[in-house]
Amino acid sequence: MIDARGPRWSAGLTAILLIAALITRSPILIIIQLVQFGIGAFAGPPKSPYAWLYKRFVQPRLSKTFESEDVRPPQFAQFVGFVFALFATVGALTHTWPLFVTASSFALFAAFLNSAFGYCLGCKMYLLGVRLRRG
Amino acid sequence: MQTLALVALVLTFATSFGIWDKRRSGRVTVKEDLRHSVSALEIGSELGEAATVLQFSSAFCTPCRATRSTLSSVVSHYPKIKHVEVDAESNLDLVRRLDIRQTPTTIFLNSSGKEIARAVGAPKRDQVVNALERI
Numbered sequence: 001m002i003d004a005r006g007p008r009w010s011a012g013l014t015a016i017l018l019i020a021a022l023i024t025r026s027p028i029l030i031i032i033q034l035v036q037f038g039i040g041a042f043a044g045p046p047k048s049p050y051a052w053l054y055k056r057f058v059q060p061r062l063s064k065t066f067e068s069e070d071v072r073p074p075q076f077a078q079f080v081g082f083v084f085a086l087f088a089t090v091g092a093l094t095h096t097w098p099l100f101v102t103a104s105s106f107a108l109f110a111a112f113l114n115s116a117f118g119y120c121l122g123c124k125m126y127l128l129g130v131r132l133r134r135g
Numbered sequence: 136m137q138t139l140a141l142v143a144l145v146l147t148f149a150t151s152f153g154i155w156d157k158r159r160s161g162r163v164t165v166k167e168d169l170r171h172s173v174s175a176l177e178i179g180s181e182l183g184e185a186a187t188v189l190q191f192s193s194a195f196c197t198p199c200r201a202t203r204s205t206l207s208s209v210v211s212h213y214p215k216i217k218h219v220e221v222d223a224e225s226n227l228d229l230v231r232r233l234d235i236r237q238t239p240t241t242i243f244l245n246s247s248g249k250e251i252a253r254a255v256g257a258p259k260r261d262q263v264v265n266a267l268e269r270i
Contacts, residue, residue: 022141109148112146117153126193127224
């Protein structure tokens with residue numbers, strides 16, 4: 001169980017970084033985001049750099065009572081983000097800009113929805129995924 | 136300039152989607168055709184004398200917990216109505232038959248187990264009270 005506000009904070013930072021990456025077409029920025037997603041997906045969201053920033057600077061200023069959530073949905077979402085960021089990174093490094101722009105835009109859509117509305121696209125897709133897989 | 140327009144487009148689209156989803160989420164829609172029915176055997180629990188509020192949840196769904204506490208507290212005021220929570224993943228046949236696409240989904244059943252209303256997403260307290268008053 002983790003503080004449910006943490007993933008929303010991370011999604012907000014992700015959205016800002018993705019906007020900056022889209023505008024500047026900077027491979028460095030998208031690689032930073034790729035690393036964030038990678039650590040979140042494979043080591044767990046609480047181990048990611050954005051989560052560290054959250055615990056160090058944000059959480060102490062917020063109320064002590066909070067909604068907790070299971071770590072698996074945000075971890076699954078970080079993995080989905082990782083896949084998109086991987087395509088975006090390949091696009092940026094090979095100067096295949098349509099690939100970079102498309103992948104980054106999808107990631108931005110999901111990250112913005114999560115931070116602004118608490119909407120977790122990956123979580124909603126989970127049951128549909130289970131229904132299909134065990135068809 | 137093109138990139139800025141794209142970013143604005145993605146954010147506008149995400150905002151519209153988020154607002155639409157917030158409005159829709161938890162709204163109780165009344166079913167006129169009564170085509171779905173559920174038996175006590177299928178949910179592993181006796182049906183309520185007057186009605187049953189059947190909640191589909193999944194293990195790592197955060198709004199499911201809020202829904203559980205809303206439903207059980209409202210239902211406690213109606214001795215002839217029962218709140219039953221089932222795990223969507225371990226009842227996939229029922230999930231497919233009732234076409235449940237995400238958790239939480241709440242199905243309102245009449246005394247003979249016919250679906251008379253449904254709410255997708257976490258319903259608010261007064262929405263549940265309104266639905267039960269109609270039964």
